[in-house]
Amino acid sequence: MTQPSSQPNRLANNGRIDRSRPLRFQFNGTSYQGYAGDTLASALLANGVDVVNRSFKYARVRGIVAAGAEEPNAILQLGRSEAEQVPNVRATQQALYDGLVATSTSGWPKVDGDVMGVVGKMGGRFMPAGFYYKTFMSPAAMWPKYEKAIRKAAGLGRAPRESDPDIYDHINRHCDVLVIGAGPAGLAAALAAGRSGARVILCDEQEEMGGSLLDTRESIDGQPAAAWVERVLAELAGVADVLLLPRTTANGYHDHNFVTLHERRTEHLADSAPLLNGRRQVRARMHKVRAGQVILATGTHERPLVYANNDVPGNMVAGAISTYIRRYAVVPGKRLVLSTSNDHAYRAALDWHDTGREVVAIVDAREKPDGDLVTEARSRGIRIITGSAVIETRGAKRVTGALVASIDIAGFKVSGRVEELACDTVGSSGGYSPVVHLAAHTGARPEWRDDILGFVPGKVKGQVVAGGVNGKMSLAEALADGLEAASNALMANGLEAQGGTLPKVRTVREGKAAALFDVPHLKPTMRAPKQFVDLQNDVTTAGIALATREGFESIEHVKRYTALGFGTDQGKLGNINGMAVAARCLGQTIPETGTTVFRPNYTPITFGAIAGRHCRELFDPRRYTALHAWHVKHGAKFEEVGQWMRPWYFPKGNESMHEAVQRECRAVRESVGVLDASTLGKIEIQGKDAREFLGRLYSNPWAKLDVGKCRYGLMCKDDGMVMDDGVTACLGENHFHMTTTTGGAAGVLEWLELWHQTEWPELEVYFNSTTDHWVAMAINGPNARKLLAELTDMDLSNENFKFMDWREGTVAGVPARVFRISFTGELSYEINVQANYAMHVWEALFEKGEKYGLTPYGTETMHVLRAEKGFIIVGQDTDGSVTPEDLGMQWCVGYKKPFSWIGRRALTRPDTKREDRKQMVGLKPLDSRLVLEEGAQIVLEKELKLPMPMAGHVTSSYFSPVLGHGFALALLKGGNQRMGQTVYLPMADGKVHAAEVVSPVFYDPKGDRQNV
Amino acid sequence: MQHYSGFELVKHGLSHHENWQRVWRNPEPRSQYDIIIVGGGGHGLATAYYLAKEHGITNVAVVEKGWLGGGNTARNTTIVRSNYLWDEAAWLYEHAMKLWEGLSQDLNYNVMFSQRGVMNLGHTLQDMRDINRRVNANRLNGIDGEVLDVKQIQEIVPLMDCSRNTRYPVLGASWQPRAGVARHDAVAWGFARAADALGVHLLQRTEVTGIRTSGGKVLGVETSRGFIGAKTVGVVTAGNSGVLAKMAGIRLPIESHPLQALVSEPMKPVLDTVVMSNHVHGYISQSDKGDLVIGAGIDGYNGYGQRGSYPTIEHTLQAIVELFPAFSRVRMNRQWGGIVDTTPDACPIISATPVGGLFFNCGWGTGGFKATPGSGNVFAATLANGKAHPLAAPFSIDRFISGKLIDEHGAAGVAH
Amino acid sequence: MSEFATIDLVPTEPVKAESPLAMCRVDVITEPKAQSAGVVVREHAFLGHLVLRGNAGDAGFVNGVEQALGVPLPLKMGPLSVDEARGVSLQWISPDEWLIIVPGGEAFAAEQRLRETLGGHFAVMNVSGGQTVLELSGPAVPEMLMKCTPYDVHPNHFPVGKGVSTTFAKTTAIIRRLDEDRWALVIRRSFADYLYRWLLDASEEFGVHVAR
């Protein structure tokens, strides 16, 4: 085991680290050693690393100032391999593990010798808040270059450039009581709730539960507080309905007590998640909790004081010093000066004194501090300078001294002579801000309390607040408050608190704190050395003063103009101080100046954890038909429609798509082809009012459709625009089988339910989706009948089984409903069988179909064949602004229907009556080999002069093997009046194509082929 | 108006920045103005600026209940583009685009308009048909745009997964090079500063509590600071249009929804353009500060809460990680919500109302920020002349009666 | 002229039948032995699935269903009506909708019995080809389910004999609790591959065994 000497600031004993488990790690290329139980920050301090980063705007050297989520400076880049890079890791929250590699996120060529630092020192003076709004404007052409430079300078860490090797997941949880924060209040609350039989979740963001109890000087029930923590956790671990989640941050508090808890499962172990019993484990898990009651026990963040050069490494928050000494056995310096406005911070000096290192002085802003800790400090002979504060620190890369002066807080001025104290560490404390962030997420405004000089959470339904966040600062108060919170939360759940006993603690008497935020300097604010309010964003008191003087008087304006609180720490250290500075500049109180709304996340969360397992094939369902395996086996290329995977075309050998589609088309026109039509939506409709209902939803009449017959129908929204179409068969007097478009199925069923449930509940009709139940195989082509005849005993004669009839029978021994409908214009039968037996029938078709050259075809061929017939595809030939009349489908509009069907009224509105609306036409390119581009815009003038008026666009366009030329469907202004005219299509490549306006029905206009 | 420039920065630096003047005043309201604009967001401030600059009307008050630019101007994802499908929309947004291109100089305020291009991805054959249709229409309207294939996309956005392994592989994209992003707050502040300099009164913390009318004509507005008169009142209160309309006894074809957005932690430059995908519902760019700025579609329910539902954030980041697997380890810093006033055809309403002298400019849905200068410019003309600017005419509220909608929900369907 | 068209879709002579999972490709590590698995997945394919619609307020309907199926009609969300021995179950889906599951090949007979017994306004629809049942057993099933559905599966909230229709991953499914440690999912055919992949993925950490 290496000697502590290799870690100059490490104490020989005490602390919660495991000296028997040394860990090696690297920072900026240098190798160091720490111990299990260290955070990266405590290990760096143990090794005497002062400079961890350069600042964002002025490139000043920065060191570690805090010990938790509020740390603004120690934002580092982690990861050895490219794929394992993690930007912007907060060293104070990163557990140390063996082999950890960290680098500063800024600083060039190296963090403590950065050239930008020079720029910062000189340029800083010319870079006040919002300076970039005032410059880089001329010449305009230069802005892109300026911007490039600005972008390079900005940003903290860097994103990895390779895919994340890790996975993340989600778990949904429900509980009676969610306790956030496992400090004294949280533990007391969880224990009481757990003992009372409630379903409890206790989460805490730190590596270990216990919060302030892990480094307090106080004892509970006569034992070290940490021992009590262990007892409580052990008991809770034994309760079935209690879930303990360490390393878990409540990062978002959403409506109706929905809270997201981010559990870091492996980030403390390695760069990427190691296997666990040979199985993958997730790097992080998001617990999505719906809680009956939420107990916020999130404690407080200590506010540093704001004084000149308060960013030189060695300036720290007082409480952090105690944490490093007592929890990590690290003393972050040799000679301490403590500047405080309150008693509580005296702990830092006492803890420092305990280690045998020198406490130069405690500088207390109050005239007559008293209280137990003050007394103890005095009794130890520590020098206490009252009525004073540190107004400036000296030093370049580490504090070398502190300027101390007596100050007049009310008058905000230095009132006495200045003394310089030699020291290497300045701890400061301006009081304690309740951690109100989560409560603010749901929109509750925090409320200011003068007695504690801080904001407490606003009221949220179902939320109970306990401990420091509730202004109960002392250990005794916090424990009691936790108990009370638990009984309130339990009561709200209809449960009774049981076995809640208040542990015994000795109350420490503390004097009243002084209201000190930023410290006056000898020079006026604008001229004094920089006094940093928000260290991460380099926001200074001068910046805030400038903003308010320029008229940015709302705190939101101040924030946005100066970037106060916009860092990755969301201003946990700086916001209140910033508000105090703004308030002073504006001559207001802090509550008048108002607070800012905190947003999720409490601390940043990886995208991966929020996305969970919903990526790649699990990003969104892929839906398959029962015949999918066959399609794959036969080399189908697939097109995605809705979520369905549909065969697009079936290339043979090295056929191109064009060749394959031409072959498939010919097969259908000349012999027989088959399409897997299973993805079309199918809705079964039963009830004596089914017919009436159809008449109200479809644009065309349904009163006289006989049993055994099918009919095509158009569905509109009530604005008259086409929303869906399909064929519906009359199975029985009160029984119909409706088909919809593939993408529209769910929407149409919901549409039917909507009208039935909310407008016409009196109609006796029921609907249900049978899309997945049936498989539909559409055999198309002159030989369709011959083929089907070989597999069925049905009478297929044209007399007894006419076009638009349906019949029942068996196909290949499987009971089937066969619909004689056609989307190709050919003789066609759509065979519907129960999906489980579909593969058998499909294979039987190919067995018998071989002699006819039965050809499987996909959606592309289907599109060509239907377009040759002028059949529309809703969603391709329509776009939500097209009426049945625009499509020339007046034959499908029941003008005389007694009931004003959905969409009817809209057809008589001024705009839908216009003659010059866009209407469906066919286009025949003058160059017969040409296939127009789908989406090409149509103009009426040959010569191009931009901008020029457009008359419509091409919706569908293909090459037709049977016609021997390209053809298209288009929507064209006043198209019905333009038959025979020539229109033009100017393309991106500068070519202007010409086409003749023709009927959209290109093939077999009389429809003889489907009636044979 | 105090001139801004690099030279001025240096000069003021030498005097410790103690001599910068106010960017705008805090005047006492007059009892009567020529024109009152309700709403001190980007659109309202731009309207005031162009009223003063182009129409010489300076006796104008902008009445704002909170702080200038505190609504959606401060909450959007700063995307600026003009590649809309339908002529009327394309013309309006292109009018805005041309104003954007000289705005920093015009206002002497750097709004950081960055023409880094906007890409709309296509993932299905129908997506590509729609993209072709829109780009062809844009070209014939004199708006820049092209269709990119996967290889070209990959060159512009190297980190994007253009392989076939994604759930919805990228098939192509539309690309508008002149489009980009701008610094949202600066737009409001720049217009405010310039309008103030021309004599416009910016009345912050002044809430309109009623609209006073008589004989079907507007007389002025009741406010938290008393009645303020004007014969012409323009309402530009995105996220509150319905509330204001109610005061005037008017109904609007508008529903207000939460629109959420989020940012990552700041990082070194990694994405140099704006990528949008309607199919997987996510869009992303990187701010000059280094944050990835991300958004998606609106939440389904009506809401004025400036926050939305968590699943929307989940789906958005699933889409982003699907497109950029390398961003899986990047961390989300902050999320928030704006309130967008949506119309049935996803196009704005710039219109007179049944109340004489009362005009509304609202319903910009998710597309408001990019239109800011254009919206203000045509609305100013409409208020100044008492009748619709030609580019604004098609956006009259009457279209919801006649049925002459401009359906950007249709083939264009491109949000934001 | 008949009011309703009814048809027995089960072939009289046996032909090849394929369940919705027939095409699914498994690509996660699965446990060789059920005993060592945290989650065991077993498909119950080719059962008869019927959707029944009708008026729960009509005593004739309620009694008729019980008479035809031999199990009472559940009148509220949650408790299933089950006859284990005959393999018949009846689940409340909505105030006027129920899911009937009967052994394979018995769907048509059940439909016939219902049509003979019931009068007035009702509907019976066969969806046997469109759904399948997955049985889940093993100690880790509840926790695995928590990764799939926001519905609370805690025993206090999800007692034995309960069935609900809810969100499952990015689609929907019916979740049933058969007994203390046996659960079942009723899923749609076209989503089967997606849900199967999702299940195996969610189960991987516990060790998953697919029983065939």
Place this chain on the structure above:
Amino acid sequence: MLHIYCPHCEEYREEEEFRPKGEAHIARPQNPEETSDEEWGDYLFFRKNPRGAHHEQWYHAAGCRKFFNVTRDTVSYEILETYKVGELPTIDDTSRRAAK
């Protein structure tokens, strides 16, 4: 994220199970052919969009597939009541002010 009581399933379910359907109680005119263009446009497009209590329609998509009504505060997002189609709300902003 909202927690919604379904009046048919008679328990609270997560928002993910539901789909919002906008303003409730918009009845289709009895005789559409006799409505003026204004009336028809109003029925199709014009909405109350209140800031406060909103009577809106939701669809229990993943559950019972029933449409039902919700009274929800559009600012706090608090759900004040849920009720079946055909029933009337008992809460609106006037009644809430009275209750205060």
